[in-house]
Amino acid sequence: MGALDECHYSEELENGVDLGGCGIEGEPETLAIEDAVRVLLQGLGEDINREGLRKTPLRVAKALREGTRGYKQKVKDIVGGALFPEAGLESKVGSAGGAGGLVIVRDLDLFSYCESCLLPFQVKCHIGYVPSGQRVIGLSKLSRVSEVFAKRLQNPQRLANEICVALQNNIKPTGVAVTLHCSHIHFPFFEPTLFNPNHQGWVKTLVKSGSGVFEDEKSDIWTEFLSLIRFRGINFENSVDKSWCPSQTSIKTGASDSEMIGAISTILCSLGEDPLREELIETPARFLKWLMSFKNSNLDLKLKRDCLTINGDLSSEMNLPFWSQCEHHLLPFQGVVHIGYYSSNKVNPVGKSILQSIVHFYGFKLQVQERLTRQIAETVSSFLGEDVMVVVEANHTCMLSRGIEKFGSSTATIAVLGRFCTDSSSRANFLQIIPNFSSIEG
């Protein structure tokens, strides 16, 4: 990699910077969440002292408190001092600048927590406002104000309304428009009637909110706003509405663990929420239902088929969906698995359903992606022969719903067994047929 200037690296100061903790470690609310997470981990059949889980309670508590820090923020503090005098037109007829010139900020990436099920959801936010009184707001404040409300337990419509009202009250413009394009992870085995195959793994909804001149959704100004955020042709009416969270339409749970339910209620309280607020009453049970999909079974999958060395063709099964739960942060990661192997013409190719079962078996646990990849490869190899290659591509919620907030990033992991390990052309042939990543993107 050529000559390397290490001077930056060695010059690092002794006092490392606090990365995202923001001093919430040790606070009573944080400790209460940590205790609650320990209850949940035990309820999932996990050993809370195993290495991967030891710090999970603290990680979860920090992520949740940081992800809901909007409860402690004031819009006034953000807007104050960022309203700038800005002239309108001097002598002409029309609207421009600080008197009527529509301002639009597009494609703000946010995430929020779903109040129905406590899972994070992603938001693409677009805001417009019409300045009045010869003043405009600093553009970045539109983003900061949105964050205040996104960093709470929300549903899409309320989030849009709260952003809209806060901007209207604090900027006092002629009007404010907010549209949100929200993506929520599917629940496993979600009713297929609502399942859109084009958005595998994600439930989507579009919501909008308007005040002042944007109160009438049929007005020209709305049309112009939508035109400039390029929603041309998208019909808001067709969008899934109130019941967008898949936890609400899935089958009711039966008996549920009251200690775990209590722990989740404690978490809600510690975040500053009221677990008796109407929208939150069933949240603990819904979150628990999600969580129990990942209960530790203490079973391992052993499949055995008599198969000898196979000199056949490269076979593959691509885009097998999976759901899993990151054991470091108790947050979903979700994506697809690609499996390549060599099969002889004499042996029937293995059914897709068996491979999908293997993927689900190892997905529905507290996991890390590296382990998932290895376990699938080993199990497939145990009955399909030595020559197996597995690629797992995933979106990790923990990469966006904590301090780092890396929207759009994704992770790939690879396991190579047998011939794939030594023969680079086999690997290349398999990698070549992996489709583009779009099938897992939110």
Place this chain on the structure above:
Amino acid sequence: MGALDECHYSEELENGVDLGGCGIEGEPETLAIEDAVRVLLQGLGEDINREGLRKTPLRVAKALREGTRGYKQKVKDIVGGALFPEAGLESKVGSAGGAGGLVIVRDLDLFSYCESCLLPFQVKCHIGYVPSGQRVIGLSKLSRVSEVFAKRLQNPQRLANEICVALQNNIKPTGVAVTLHCSHIHFPFFEPTLFNPNHQGWVKTLVKSGSGVFEDEKSDIWTEFLSLIRFRGINFENSVDKSWCPSQTSIKTGASDSEMIGAISTILCSLGEDPLREELIETPARFLKWLMSFKNSNLDLKLKRDCLTINGDLSSEMNLPFWSQCEHHLLPFQGVVHIGYYSSNKVNPVGKSILQSIVHFYGFKLQVQERLTRQIAETVSSFLGEDVMVVVEANHTCMLSRGIEKFGSSTATIAVLGRFCTDSSSRANFLQIIPNFSSIEG
């Protein structure tokens, strides 16, 4: 907008959260940068007491110090505690999990500051590593370690190398690969030979760095890594290399203001850099050259043409590029202007070059986008008649190189004069012909 639950909003606590300041306000380094920025503003011919600029020194100081906070961060503090035991294959031949299973994190959005010219540049970062010793690193740490080095004055190749070496030294894996896809704003009037019309406004470069098994760039493992980050077919060799920063290839400046040069050197010192470091010696002069493009001329543009009421067709000039400098943060914003007007067949349509001159005249100032839009509309109207509509679409560096870091967001502002103000179908017709936003995207 329907019933609104305001309870969240009114429940906000009294103690607002510090938003991005992180307590650096009032520190000697911050104050030194503020003083330096005042010198620069005065050198630009600005009144440092006018409302829009009053807090600019503090804003610039905070943005710069926050944007270079990597100087104070230690990789060890980040990696420590996030290395997890993870088994490799049990009995099979091959590589998987914590023993050889390639892990890739793709599409991490970063920004950094160019050490050649002090302007921010955007980075799409892809990292791969091959675990060894039966341990893996928490995925988010790859992002956090990258941030440590991105938040310094950099060039793309050194940034890639530093991320690579830091990960190699701290994780001690079998190898690390880093590729960066970097976008740097063009300087105005940059030599057209290097100007790629497909990336209007942006200079791009691809760099890579590898250690361990990734040291050989021709190796299969590099090919596989690149295949999974979908750089298939992209030739790294063709990428613009060392001289990617347009400040280095542009014509040498003549005399320059020594007080302003001194102020920029002070800023470099206050960030923890050595202005005598080889790569930084000419940086103050280069940044000054950029800055002086936006010197206040105290002139206003008056164009007059005899034109009566025009009942002709909608004429338009789309995608006129502009450069400007945000007066709140002394950071670039850059994009395109679309101008619509009604012209009669009897009057010759106005030349594109005149409209482009108007756009540049108002762009090359300390500006805000709302004002730029109004000024262009008013000036165009003064010689093209009453009926003018202007849309400005822009990327604001201040939306990504400070606390909020909203990658991919963009801003649109609109001014409507005369017939466009009253006739919604005129507005709709004009909005309809605005091309997709791709022409300004980085």
